[in-house]
Amino acid sequence: MKTLIILAHPHLDTSRVNQKLANAATRIDNIEIRDLYKLYPDFKINVVAEQAALKKADRIVFQFPIYWYSSPALLKQWEDAVLTHGWAYGSTGHQLQNKEFLLSVSVGGGQEHYTRTGLHGYRLAELLRPFQSMAGMVGMKYSRPFITFGARTITDGELQNQADHYVKLLQTVTPLPKFGLLETESDS
Numbered sequence: 001m002k003t004l005i006i007l008a009h010p011h012l013d014t015s016r017v018n019q020k021l022a023n024a025a026t027r028i029d030n031i032e033i034r035d036l037y038k039l040y041p042d043f044k045i046n047v048v049a050e051q052a053a054l055k056k057a058d059r060i061v062f063q064f065p066i067y068w069y070s071s072p073a074l075l076k077q078w079e080d081a082v083l084t085h086g087w088a089y090g091s092t093g094h095q096l097q098n099k100e101f102l103l104s105v106s107v108g109g110g111q112e113h114y115t116r117t118g119l120h121g122y123r124l125a126e127l128l129r130p131f132q133s134m135a136g137m138v139g140m141k142y143s144r145p146f147i148t149f150g151a152r153t154i155t156d157g158e159l160q161n162q163a164d165h166y167v168k169l170l171q172t173v174t175p176l177p178k179f180g181l182l183e184t185e186s187d188s
């Protein structure tokens, strides 16, 4: 099982959560981490290199902090450039078919803020729908997102636990738990 982490954090040097999770993931065999902001500070993406890395992987992870209810801009640029018609989708675009897809996202808000009546008004699962739809469009299997809530207030101990869970999840060789379009309200 080969895993590719597409890591998108514009300030990884000052990151607490994503740096910790990415460092923990390096302990795993058969993993490649592509730090997009390091590779492409000018936003000029090497599409051939990205598609080659994707092709080799069985499991693809997008890891990023949530910025304004979405991903940092370079990941969106990456999607637009790399997931091309005839390669990722369309009648002849099947390169990502049946690969597993996992989101690993961190948010400043607590889980209680991501509810109908909470500060943000929507569950995080709803806000992540564009990624779920993208995965469906290119034939990848969307699994339950790995979410780190309360990124600014999480204690060192909680963050360590979270990193340990992340490593365990990434080491899982059986298919990851699926996450359907119609999840119940209690699902994040």
Ligand SMILES: Cc1cc2nc3c(=O)[nH]c(=O)nc-3n(C[C@H](O)[C@H](O)[C@H](O)COP(=O)(O)O)c2cc1C
Pocket (backbone or CB within 6 Å): 009, 014, 015, 016, 017, 018, 019, 064, 065, 066, 067, 068, 069, 070, 106, 107, 108, 109, 151, 152
């Ligand atoms: C530009 C910007 C936008 C952000 N937007 C959100 C947001 O929409 N929702 C939220 O809960 N947190 C938001 N945050 C907080 C980040 O998600 C949080 O700081 C990050 O997940 C922490 O991870 P790190 O320690 O790896 O940097 C935002 C932070 C920045 C800098």
